[in-house]
Amino acid sequence: MRQRLILHADLDAFFASVEQRDRPEYRARPVVVGAEPGRRGVVAACSYEARRYGVHSAMPISEAVRRLPPETVYVRPRMAVYAAVSREVLAALATISPVVEPVSIDEAYLDVSGLERLFGSPEAIGRRARDAVREAVGLSASVGIGPNRLVAKLASEHRKPDGLTVIPREGVQDFLDPMPLPVLHGVGAKTARALERMGLRTVGDVRRVAIEELRRRLGRVAGARLYERCRGIASDTVNPGTSRKSISKEITFEEDIRDLEMLRDTLRWAAREVGHVARREGLKGTVVTLKIRLEGFETHTRTHTLSVPTARDQVIFREGWALFQAGDWSERPVRLLGVGIAGWKADAGTDDQGDLFGGAESGPKPKEERIYQALDAVTAKFGKGTVGFGVPRRKG
Numbered sequence: 001m002r003q004r005l006i007l008h009a010d011l012d013a014f015f016a017s018v019e020q021r022d023r024p025e026y027r028a029r030p031v032v033v034g035a036e037p038g039r040r041g042v043v044a045a046c047s048y049e050a051r052r053y054g055v056h057s058a059m060p061i062s063e064a065v066r067r068l069p070p071e072t073v074y075v076r077p078r079m080a081v082y083a084a085v086s087r088e089v090l091a092a093l094a095t096i097s098p099v100v101e102p103v104s105i106d107e108a109y110l111d112v113s114g115l116e117r118l119f120g121s122p123e124a125i126g127r128r129a130r131d132a133v134r135e136a137v138g139l140s141a142s143v144g145i146g147p148n149r150l151v152a153k154l155a156s157e158h159r160k161p162d163g164l165t166v167i168p169r170e171g172v173q174d175f176l177d178p179m180p181l182p183v184l185h186g187v188g189a190k191t192a193r194a195l196e197r198m199g200l201r202t203v204g205d206v207r208r209v210a211i212e213e214l215r216r217r218l219g220r221v222a223g224a225r226l227y228e229r230c231r232g233i234a235s236d237t238v239n240p241g242t243s244r245k246s247i248s249k250e251i252t253f254e255e256d257i258r259d260l261e262m263l264r265d266t267l268r269w270a271a272r273e274v275g276h277v278a279r280r281e282g283l284k285g286t287v288v289t290l291k292i293r294l295e296g297f298e299t300h301t302r303t304h305t306l307s308v309p310t311a312r313d314q315v316i317f318r319e320g321w322a323l324f325q326a327g328d329w330s331e332r333p334v335r336l337l338g339v340g341i342a343g344w345k346a347d348a349g350t351d352d353q354g355d356l357f358g359g360a361e362s363g364p365k366p367k368e369e370r371i372y373q374a375l376d377a378v379t380a381k382f383g384k385g386t387v388g389f390g391v392p393r394r395k396g
């Protein structure tokens with residue numbers, strides 16, 4: 001089997017760095033991007049100068065204000081700008097390897113296997129990636145390279161900001177062993193506490209424990225997973241967005257549902273989830289699928305093909321609902337309902353056949369698209385329920 005070489009690139013203090021890039025007077029000062037001081041809310045991101053005071057993202061803004069000196073700059077997030085910069089970064093990384101998988105607004109994995117012949121050592125590939133990002137957007141990224149995703153990610157976190165860490169396969173164990181367990185992605189706080197009660201604090205400690213013991217203490221799946229991760233065994237597959245064949249979301253109800261309004265709301269929710277994933281992956285599809293299961297596991301799917309590719313919640317919902325209404329199952333109780341999209345096509349203009357914002361205008365909607373992307377980006381970073389619609393404003 002061919003050995004993979006995986007690169008993880010992570011922009012340093014992304015939102016705050018964009019603000020410092022665009023406003024030279026913010027440089028070398030603590031910068032906090034997030035809620036307005038004096039209001040409720042949290043820090044979305046902060047510069048390294050602010051981190052020195054113990055401030056971090058997700059901290060309440062009131063707490064940050066207490067800790068930070070008067071020269072601190074507080075700005076409201078400009079999500080549309082960050083989303084645009086993120087796209088430029090991905091384009092720059094794609095010049096290094098065509099196999100790029102964005103994982104959040106400021107992080108991506110690249111499969112750089114076999115590129116040594118072209119670029120030289122793994123270090124040279126890493127430098128090239130960092131330079132490409134800096135040239136494209138004027139920001140620093142930390143880069144980690146390793147035999148799989150886990151090691152590459154830990155390597156990029158190893159030296160920040162502007163770091164470059166390469167961990168060859170034979171160096172993985174020495175790199176991981178001294179690490180505290182919570183650093184190992186996938187080890188939650190609860191598991192870490194359970195392991196600490198067993199006297200295990202580092203990756204190396206856990207590596208000395210037999211797999212049976214880990215399974216007994218943590219459960220079969222979690223135990224086996226930890227056993228592997230402690231040995232640096234993890235996925236080495238990078239999935240560029242387009243390798244996905246379809247995106248779908250479905251709900252199985254606890255009991256059969258007849259209530260049309262509830263079914264409609266469910267479909268609307270599912271369409272929103274599907275649209276969110278599609279936009280995150282930069283995909284637009286032409287085939288909307290409705291899936292419905294009635295009593296007795298009787299399952300049907302119906303599809304509709306659009307003339308214009310879309311990633312918009314409203315269009316996915318409208319087509320899905322039309323398929324539902326056209327079905328011959330009306331009045332029958334529903335056990336499962338879902339909607340999906342597939343048939344990816346490049347964006348050939350605009351899908352202006354429905355308007356999320358309620359207006360009836362047609363034509364291109366670059367602004368709405370930007371807002372969508374901005375919302376998606378925040379959702380990806382901070383979880384659902386963090387933001388609603390609203391125009392990001394800039395303060396100060």
Ligand SMILES: [Mg+2]
Pocket residue numbers: 010011012013014106107
């Ligand atoms: Mg980052």
